[in-house]
Amino acid sequence: MNKTVKEFLHRGLLFGGFGPIIVGIIFAILDKTADSFSLTGIQILIAIVSVYLLAFVQAGASVFNQIEHWSVPKSLACHFSVLYLAYVICYLVNNWIPFDIRAIFIFTAIFVVIYFAVWITVALSVRAVSRRLNQKIG
Numbered sequence: 001m002n003k004t005v006k007e008f009l010h011r012g013l014l015f016g017g018f019g020p021i022i023v024g025i026i027f028a029i030l031d032k033t034a035d036s037f038s039l040t041g042i043q044i045l046i047a048i049v050s051v052y053l054l055a056f057v058q059a060g061a062s063v064f065n066q067i068e069h070w071s072v073p074k075s076l077a078c079h080f081s082v083l084y085l086a087y088v089i090c091y092l093v094n095n096w097i098p099f100d101i102r103a104i105f106i107f108t109a110i111f112v113v114i115y116f117a118v119w120i121t122v123a124l125s126v127r128a129v130s131r132r133l134n135q136k137i138g
Helices: 001-013 018-033 041-066 072-093 101-137
Strands: none
Touching: 001 041, 018 041, 041 072, 072 101
């Protein structure tokens, strides 16, 4: 098995469990704050499994940014595509967004803005830390 695939699976297994914990916390908050909040057993099962898979993919996809022989645009495109597909499928399966082209378009626009805002913030932070470390070394 390829080293990258192994690392993807390893990261996914390490951090996938956080997804169900987070969805459990959100459901508990909704239960305490919403007047008529209720879910069926199948809705809970689908949420737990799909959010586990979402967290698994989220954690595993971080490996794309560390494949040294890939260019930044290639790793960014792979990372973005995998995350986008995982999120949109999870949200649609759970009916967190309706299966409507306008809703998916709005979700996509929000996802793109947030994804690139986070990516730019991380890139600038890494660049600043690298610059400080290089000044200390040199």
